[in-house]
Amino acid sequence: MKKIIRNLIWLGIAGAGVGGVWALAIVLYFWPGLHEEVAQLQNVEALLSEQLEMPMRVYSSEGLLISEFGEHRRTRISYDDIPRRYVDALLAAEDASYYDHPGVDIRGLIRAAYQLVSTGEIQSGGSTITMQVARNYLLTRDRTFARKLREILLSLRMEQLLSKQEILELYVNKIYLGHRAYGIVAASQVYYGKPLHELNLPQIAMIAGLPKAPSSYNPLANPRRALIRRNWILSRMYLLGKVDDISYEESLRAPVTARFHPTDVEVEAPYVGESARQFALEKFGDQAYTRGLKVYTSIDAEQQKAANRAINKGILDYDQRRGWRGVERSDIPLQQEEESLETDTLAQLEAEQSGGLEQVREALSDPRAERLQQEYGEDFSNWLRVLDQTPVYGGLQPAIVMAAESEQLRVLRRGGEVVDLPKEAFAWAGRYHSPFWKDRQPLPGDRLASRGDLVRLRPNNSADLPWILAQLPSLEAALVAMETDSGHVKALVGGFDFTQSRFNRAEQAARQAGSVFKPFVYLAALEKGYTPATIINDAPVVFEDQALEGVWRPQNSSGTFYGPTRLREGLYRSRNLISIRVLNYVGISRAINYIAQFGLDSAAMPRDLSLALGSANFTPFDMNQAYATLANGGYGIEGHLVTHIENSEGEKLFQAIHPRVCRNCESDQESIELKGIKYPVAQRSVDDRAIYTMHSILRDVIDEGTGQRALALQRDDIRGKTGTTNELNDAWFAGFNRDVVATVWAGFDQPETTGEYGANLALPMWIDFMRVALEGQPQRTMDRPEGLVTVRIDPETGLRARPGQDNAIFELFYKERVPEALPATRSRSGTLDSEQDREDNQSAPEALF
Numbered sequence: 001m002k003k004i005i006r007n008l009i010w011l012g013i014a015g016a017g018v019g020g021v022w023a024l025a026i027v028l029y030f031w032p033g034l035h036e037e038v039a040q041l042q043n044v045e046a047l048l049s050e051q052l053e054m055p056m057r058v059y060s061s062e063g064l065l066i067s068e069f070g071e072h073r074r075t076r077i078s079y080d081d082i083p084r085r086y087v088d089a090l091l092a093a094e095d096a097s098y099y100d101h102p103g104v105d106i107r108g109l110i111r112a113a114y115q116l117v118s119t120g121e122i123q124s125g126g127s128t129i130t131m132q133v134a135r136n137y138l139l140t141r142d143r144t145f146a147r148k149l150r151e152i153l154l155s156l157r158m159e160q161l162l163s164k165q166e167i168l169e170l171y172v173n174k175i176y177l178g179h180r181a182y183g184i185v186a187a188s189q190v191y192y193g194k195p196l197h198e199l200n201l202p203q204i205a206m207i208a209g210l211p212k213a214p215s216s217y218n219p220l221a222n223p224r225r226a227l228i229r230r231n232w233i234l235s236r237m238y239l240l241g242k243v244d245d246i247s248y249e250e251s252l253r254a255p256v257t258a259r260f261h262p263t264d265v266e267v268e269a270p271y272v273g274e275s276a277r278q279f280a281l282e283k284f285g286d287q288a289y290t291r292g293l294k295v296y297t298s299i300d301a302e303q304q305k306a307a308n309r310a311i312n313k314g315i316l317d318y319d320q321r322r323g324w325r326g327v328e329r330s331d332i333p334l335q336q337e338e339e340s341l342e343t344d345t346l347a348q349l350e351a352e353q354s355g356g357l358e359q360v361r362e363a364l365s366d367p368r369a370e371r372l373q374q375e376y377g378e379d380f381s382n383w384l385r386v387l388d389q390t391p392v393y394g395g396l397q398p399a400i401v402m403a404a405e406s407e408q409l410r411v412l413r414r415g416g417e418v419v420d421l422p423k424e425a426f427a428w429a430g431r432y433h434s435p436f437w438k439d440r441q442p443l444p445g446d447r448l449a450s451r452g453d454l455v456r457l458r459p460n461n462s463a464d465l466p467w468i469l470a471q472l473p474s475l476e477a478a479l480v481a482m483e484t485d486s487g488h489v490k491a492l493v494g495g496f497d498f499t500q501s502r503f504n505r506a507e508q509a510a511r512q513a514g515s516v517f518k519p520f521v522y523l524a525a526l527e528k529g530y531t532p533a534t535i536i537n538d539a540p541v542v543f544e545d546q547a548l549e550g551v552w553r554p555q556n557s558s559g560t561f562y563g564p565t566r567l568r569e570g571l572y573r574s575r576n577l578i579s580i581r582v583l584n585y586v587g588i589s590r591a592i593n594y595i596a597q598f599g600l601d602s603a604a605m606p607r608d609l610s611l612a613l614g615s616a617n618f619t620p621f622d623m624n625q626a627y628a629t630l631a632n633g634g635y636g637i638e639g640h641l642v643t644h645i646e647n648s649e650g651e652k653l654f655q656a657i658h659p660r661v662c663r664n665c666e667s668d669q670e671s672i673e674l675k676g677i678k679y680p681v682a683q684r685s686v687d688d689r690a691i692y693t694m695h696s697i698l699r700d701v702i703d704e705g706t707g708q709r710a711l712a713l714q715r716d717d718i719r720g721k722t723g724t725t726n727e728l729n730d731a732w733f734a735g736f737n738r739d740v741v742a743t744v745w746a747g748f749d750q751p752e753t754t755g756e757y758g759a760n761l762a763l764p765m766w767i768d769f770m771r772v773a774l775e776g777q778p779q780r781t782m783d784r785p786e787g788l789v790t791v792r793i794d795p796e797t798g799l800r801a802r803p804g805q806d807n808a809i810f811e812l813f814y815k816e817r818v819p820e821a822l823p824a825t826r827s828r829s830g831t832l833d834s835e836q837d838r839e840d841n842q843s844a845p846e847a848l849f
Contacts, residue, residue, distance in 0.1 A: 053182075054292030054648055058276040060299040061488075061643070064266035067273025070289035075185040079169040083197055085242075086184065087168070089208035092236035095129045099164055103130040103155035129171050130155040132211075136174045177207065178214035178221075179260065191219060193261030201247060202254035205233045219258035227256055227363050255363050267301045268308055271494030271504045272641065279642045283654060292648030297641050298488035306772035307479045307491035312394055314746065314765035315496050316458060318756070319473040323438025324429035328472060329454035332400055336382040368416030376402075380412060386454070387414045393497040396456040396470050403451060406444040409469065411455065419457070419467055421445075426469040435728075435755030476749055477762070478505035479769060480624040480639075481742040485661035485682075487628065487637040490740070491769070492621075503749070510604070510617040511745060514758070515574045515706075516723025516732040517614035519694055520626065522571050522579075524586045524594040526690040532568035532697060533798035533811045533819060536578045539563060543609060554580055554613065557724070557757075566798055568697050568811070572705035574722065576613055583612035597685045598626040599636065614723060623734055624743035631719075631736035633782050634691045635661045635682035659683070688785040693812050695719050695782050702735075706759045710735065710767055717779040720766075722758035729753055731761035738780040740773050742766055789815045794822050 055070030091098050097105060105128050127135070134154040158167060177187040187207050188196040199207070209217050209229040219226035234251050237243045243251070276295045280288040369381040383400045390398040399411035402418065409421040429448055430439035448469070449455055458470035473496060481491040494504035503509070526532075539561050543552045556562075556576050570578030583591055588607050596602040600623075605616045618626075625639040638658045645654040659682035662672045671678045698719035701707040706722040720735025729751045734743040744762040747754055754761060792801040792808040799822040801808035813819070 053290035056277070056280060056288050056291070056293040056295060058273045058295045058297060060267045060269070060297060060301050060304070062301055063296075064301050065263070066265065066267050066269045066297065066299065067277065068263040069273075069277050070180075075183065075189070076173050077169075077183065077185045077196070079165045081197075082168070082172060082184070083199075083204065085201060086172075086196065086199075086204050086208060088237055088240075088242040089201075089205045089233055090172075090211075091129075092240055092242065093208045093233045094132075094211060096236070096240065098129055098168075101128060103159035104128060104152050127151075128155065130158055130167050133167055133170045133174070134158060137170065175211050176214055177210040178218045189263075190261055191258040193259070200251075200254070201243070202230060202234070202251045203257065205237070205251065206230045206256075206258060209233050219256055220260055223256045223258070224360070224364060226258075227360055231360065231363075253363055255365070255367070267299065267304055269299055269304050269492065270498035271506065272297060272299055272304070272489075272492050274498070274502065275492070275504060275507060276642055280645060283645070293653070294646040294648070294650075296643050296645070298483075298486075298490060298643050299492070299641070300490040303481060303491040303769070303773050306769050307481065307493045310765045310768035311477045311479055311493045311744075312496070313768060314744075314761070315473050315475050315477050316394070316396075316470065317764075318475050318746070318754075318761060319471065320428040321438075322435060322755070323432035324426075324443060324448060325432045325471060327401075327449050327453040327455055328398075330450070330452070332386055332452045332454060333382060334452070335379060336385075372412075372416055372418075380416075383412055384414075384416060387412070390454065391499055393472060393500045396458055396472065397467075399455055399457050401449045401451055401453045401455060404446045404449050406446055409445045409449060409455075411457070413457065421457075421467065421469055422465070424465055425460075425467060429469060435753050472500075474748060475746060475754065476501075476505055477744065477746040477765060478509065478620045479742060479744050479765065480506050480620050481740060481769065481773060482624055482628050482639050484628045484632040484736060484739055484741050485635075485637070487625070487639045487658055487660075488643070489639060489641045490773070491742075492641065501749075505620070505745065505749075507619055507621045509745070509749075510619050510622075511730045511747060511751075512725040513614040513616055513618050513623060514723035514725040514730055514732055515579075515614055516623060516721050516734050516743075516758070517616060517618075518571060518574065518579050518612065518723075519630065519698060519721055520595045520598060520600070521583050521586065521591055521612050522567065522697070523630075523686070523690050523694050524591045525567070525582045526693055527594065527687050528586055528590070529817070530567055530582070530585065531798070531811075531813055531817055531819070532566065532693060533793050533813070534567045535564045535798045536567060536570055536581050537563060538565045538570065538575050538577050541577060541580070552610075554610075564796075566795065568700060571697050572700040574706055579612040580609050583609055594686075595626075597636070598629045599638070600626050614725065620743050620745045623732070623745075624741060627734045627736055627743060628741045630691065630694065631738065631741045631782075632661050632682075633688055634684045634686040635659075636685055637661065637682050689787050689814055692782055692785055692788060696812055706757070707733070707735070707763060709759060709763050710770075712767060713771060713774070715774065715779055717781045718770075722763060724757045724759075727753045728755055728757065731756060731758040733758050733762040733766045735766055735770070737774065738782055739777065740770070742769055742773065744769075787815050789813055789818060791818055793819065797822060 053070070055068050057065060058067040058069075060066055095105070131151050134151050173183045175184075176182055177184070179190050181187040181190040184207060185196055187210065188194065188199060191207065192199060192203055206219055206226060209226065209232075212229075216222060217226045217229040231252055234243065234248060238248045276297055280293055280295050284291070284293065366381055366384060368384055369379060372378070372380045387398050387400060392398070397413060399413050399419065401409060402412050403410040407423040409426070411419050411421060413419055423442070423445065426445065426448060427442050429442045431443055432438050456470040456472060457467045460466055460468045476495050477493075478495065479491065479493045480489065482489050492506050494506040495501050538556070541554070544550070554576055557574070561577065562575065565575065565578055567578070567582065570582070586594075588609070588611065591611070592602050592605050592607070595605065600616075600618060604618060605611055621639060625637070628637055628639065629635060636659060640656055640658055643656050644652055646652050655677060657677070657679060660672060660674070660679045662669065662681045665672060665681050669681055672681055698721055701721055702710045702718055707720050710718055710720060715737070717737040718735060719737070720733060723732030723734070724730070730745065730747040731754060732743070732745050734741070736742070744766045746761045746765070789812075790810050791813055792805070793799060793811045794801045794805065795807060795809050799819045802822050
């Protein structure tokens with residue numbers, strides 16, 4: 001026996017010696033490579049500043065937050081500001097002996113090694129908080145022995161260089177806690193929407209339970225598992241003497257109150273935010289998401305809010321005019337079977353260790369469902385879950401029908417509110433048949449929907465009728481507004497709801513422009529030689545054109561022909577046949593080259609006479625920029641959204657430099673300085689007399705033509721043009737005064753008839769926006785240029801009126817183009833050039849007259 005004992009002792013000594021040699025070898029092997037990492041630990045401040053990635057934020061011109069982008073949501077916190085209860089909860093969950101060990105917990109490592117040997121898999125790393133900091137800041141996350149050894153050595157060295165408080169500060173600022181939240185401050189905002197110091201004990205314990213497995217223990221994705229984890233942490237705190245009896249019992253039964261709280265946006269402009277994100281990404285690459293960039297846009301907060309309301313109201317009003325298309329979802333079951341806690345062995349074991357299954361059930365119960373059950377005698381838990389999971393689109397709240405009667409619908413809203421909808425709330429809901437037809441009589445409530453159907457509610461500004469029945473619209477619309485002299489985009493809406501569809505129709509949807517394009521064709525004619533008084537015959541015409549693939553018989557939208565008509569009236573009444581003859585006079589190529597000066601892509605314009613009717617496809621942004629040039633007097637500006645970009649320290653990284661109109665500049669002046677920044681002076685490339693004349697005609701669109709609804713604004717400085725394409729697929733209105741230009745488009749993503757003209761569909765949205773955009777602003781119009789004269793003319797012939805002629809009207813002319821006096825017989829004013837192949841001013845075919 002003595003011999004055996006002696007041999008065992010020598011064997012132990014030998015083993016210890018070999019182990020020591022191996023340990024020394026490992027240290028000698030890895031230690032030289034740790035110098036770089038250890039050097040980074042010398043300065044905690046620098047380490048935090050370098051590695052705490054910050055998201056990109058997009059702001060309005062006033063500095064109000066629009067959007068936030070980046071994988072990391074993070075806000076730094078110092079150790080002194082960490083609530084003591086959070087420290088207690090974190091250490092109870094992650095590292096109870098944190099203040100006692102030297103950076104490595106030997107027992108934890110032995111336990112991890114035993115699990116590896118017994119199961120053949122790495123189940124836990126035995127990591128202390130110090131080891132997690134070493135891994136998160138200085139190492140990769142590869143699960144290898146080499147990385148683990150480096151982690152251990154770094155942790156031991158870290159404990160020599162840093163205090164426990166500094167290590168903990170590094171930890172709580174870097175740790176990932178799910179839903180893009182890095183650090184405890186971000187997690188507090190993401191899950192509870194309030195500062196960390198305002199959280200109660202159950203909420204603090206919930207966040208403390210996330211580092212182990214942010215997905216498995218996430219209260220949003222898996223509230224049951226998160227609750228069990230939370231209660232286990234509370235029990236650990238209780239055993240360690242960190243929580244008293246009363247607080248412990250109350251916390252165990254506290255419900256799960258975590259909800260997703262996105263970043264507090266101050267201006268709702270998601271399409272603007274996405275456009276700015278793409279711009280920054282092109283400039284700075286993927287680093288745009290992590291450098292804490294501040295992207296400033298030209299958006300005006302009040303105008304953006306007005307644009308949001310205008311588009312939302314216009315789309316929903318249209319949808320009600322079309323009629324009821326049916327419920328969103330049918331036959332939602334009142335109850336749905338769920339996995340029982342008793343069938344989940346692991347959950348049951350964890351629950352028993354953290355207060356028992358009864359406390360878990362109690363905390364998971366829905367007080368809304370309990371209240372409803374007491375009042376109505378039914379369990380509405382599943383309906384409430386469905387409502388919680390159904391997104392709100394465009395302000396339309398989801399609701400489930402509890403009871404349907406002829407003159408009333410009783411519905412359940414989110415939050416457990418029961419709403420009774422009287423018949424006035426669905427008085428609009430005649431059955432939909434087509435875009436042109438719905439039943440005049442609304443459907444009774446019991447034919448609109450049935451019990452268990454999902455519908456939508458629209459807020460209504462009435463105390464007597466706070467909600468009305470609604471449905472998700474299929475129509476879409478877009479709005480763009482700019483400053484005419486700078487090209488600054490002041491408001492942009494790309495669709496009904498960004499979360500429903502991220503397709504930005506304002507910048508990405510190229511659609512047929514229709515009659516909103518016509519003013520540019522007429523401008524080309526004014527510059528070439530026509531006048532507003534030129535007489536053009538509004539009569540049938542037939543074209544045989546290879547580009548048009550056969551015979552083309554265009555006609556006016558009314559189907560009527562009006563005979564000889566002045567150019568001015570032809571435009572403000574939007575006569576198609578006159579527009580075609582005007583383009584034929586100018587010539588296709590000449591017209592395209594001229595119109596391109598307004599910033600419209602010549603490649604997008606078809607080289608046939610259909611161009612006169614707006615067959616070219618342009619986005620609302622393109623069209624608005626062209627109208628901005630028209631509004632400012634013919635100066636070429638560039639519409640843009642991003643004005644400048646700064647880094648997190650406020651250092652400017654990018655400044656937008658675009659041409660600006662300078663009305664008091666010298667003719668040869670090339671730049672203008674504003675707030676220390678030099679901008680190129682915008683150049684005028686078109687005759688200002690033609691522009692001013694077009695302004696006059698577009699005012700007639702408001703006073704006498706298709707835009708008369710805009711008279712509701714009671715402003716004399718408004719000019720604009722409606723637009724409607726074939727089959728009533730696309731509806732437009734573009735309008736302006738000297739300072740602001742806005743364009744509205746409405747239609748379906750897959751082109752089909754809306755059943756309405758631009759004057760009925762797009763113009764009301766434009767009015768609702770401009771009412772706010774121009775509120776309190778002085779009326780401003782383009783100054784009249786030299787070289788124009790006003791002459792009395794005969795409205796029938798376009799020639800100078802005879803002295804004392806009763807029906808004479810005033811008209812604008814270039815001073816060198818004043819018409820002759822009215823002769824005894826009527827003569828034709830001007831000639832018509834043929835299309836592209838006869839652009840040498842030869843006469844057009846007689847059929848065109």
